[in-house]
Amino acid sequence: MSVMKEYMSKIFNHLETLLNEEEQNIKIVAGLMADEIKKDKLIYIWSPGGHSNMNSMEIFFRAGSLMHVSAILDEGTLLSSGALRSMNMERTPGYASVIIRDNGIKAGDLVIIANCYGINTACIEGALLCRELGATTVSVSSIIHAESTPDNHPARHPSKSNLHEVCDYNIDSKIVSGDAVMDIEGIPQKMGAMSTFANAFLLNSLLLETGLLLGKTGMEVPIWRSGNCPGGDEWNFQFIGKFRNRVRWL
DSSP states (O other), X not given: OOHHHHHHHHHHHHHHHHHHHHHHXXXXXXXXXXXXXXXXXXXXXXXXXXXXXXXXXXXXXXTTSBTTEEEEOOGGGOGGGOHHHHHHHHTOTTHHHHHHHHTTOOTTOEEEEEOSSSOBHHHHHHHHHHHHTTOEEEEEEOHHHHHTSOTTOTTBOTTOOOHHHHSSEEEEOOXXXXXXXXXXXXXXXXXXXXXXXXXXXXXXXXXXXXXXXXXXXXXXXXXXXXXXXXXHHHHHHHHHHXXXXXXXXX
């Protein structure tokens, strides 16, 4: 089997496992999301830490995604500000509190915190503060990765807690420790990350299940259309006035 085929096989098998084992959790959270949107409230997603930032961007202002999704984006942990700086920022106590408060999270809000490994200081601190403020929290992270990481790992929050332990609802990405899944001859470290595929599948599935629930109500469900296809701009701009001053990073 070629390396590409083996990698694809591992990806498909992982996604099938997520379908079989996380579908019910996704449907539960989709129900929460649908209830928020019925009340014309925003769904917040924050994914601090290196490549975890892709999780927020995956479902924000994206073709086929819900316009009610509001990503919390901050330069602190973006790789564009420096990869090593990003890693240090996600390990810095106090950083998450600034971001959550600056974005005005309040009681009754629904906040998804999507982090590949679910251990770093920023995601734990953010989840704890959101719950303290009265928001409902959902984690999208790997339980097996978090629980296999030693308590003394430098990335850990001072409490040594895992993200899935401090959130109200959990969706398990089931990413193995280290993320990479491919053994390559002559190379001591594994290659081929899995988390991007897993998280994109889980998060987009959340949107689809939410859309399914909302569509059955007959309400108008604002969905982003690609601006790069005919009629895309015209479609999107009919809703811009509704969200322009509510979604901070729009």
